[in-house]
Amino acid sequence: MTSELLDRALVEEATKKSGLVWVRGAGAPAARALWHAWHDGAVCLVGDGPGEQPLPGLADGGSAEVTVRSKDKGGRLVTWTATVSELPAGSAEWEAAVTELKGKRLNAADGEAMTGRWSRECRVLRLTPTGATAALPEGPLAAPPLPTSATTRRPVPAALPRLLAKRRKRS
Structure with a gap:
């Protein structure tokens, strides 16, 4: 019983x-930072x-694995399992969740109108801990980043160092 209470406290405090x-x-296929x-x-x-x-693989009634990192050091603190439930737009649970999410x-881009957009175009999910925590892995679990169109990895233009040097001389 004491172990369950400690696990629940760890999950809550670390995740908060x-x-x-x-x-x-x-x-x-892989975990995603959210x-x-x-x-x-x-x-x-x-x-x-x-x-x-994006929320890939998260479906109403499904399960998920949540890994929480340390805010100051970035290392893994705890991994726990959760049940996924989708909150219906406009419900009391949805309104309470959106109030918390809006502050975070x-x-x-749309400021105060974002909650209306969320109700029309987005999903609001609730991941409830099941009480099970996973043991920390022994080795590193580093993986290459997921592909994204936001990545712009190109060589520095040849003229850039000269342009920067000219700017410094003018100052």
Whole structure:
């Protein structure tokens, strides 16, 4: 009983303090970093809409594996399993979750109108801990980053060092 209480306390405190959690839904090839809000004993996520984070492999009634990192050191603190439930837009649970998520959402282009957009175009999910935590792995689990169109890895243009040197001389 004491071990269960300690595990639950660890999951809650670590998840509350972390800005990102790594989530791998059932059938997803890899875990994905997602921003979240901790509300009423569960992780709340918003995504799968234009301009929002993708939520691959997370389906209503499914399960997920959540890994929480340390906010200051970035290392893995705990990995726990969760049941996934989709909150119906406009419900009391949805409104409470969205109120928490709205405060955590950074750089939203539509400001106060984002909750209306979330209700029309996005999914709000609740990941409730099942109580099971996984043992920390022995070795490193480093993996290459997932492919994205946002990556721009090109060589520095040949003229750039000269242009920067001219700017310094003018100052």
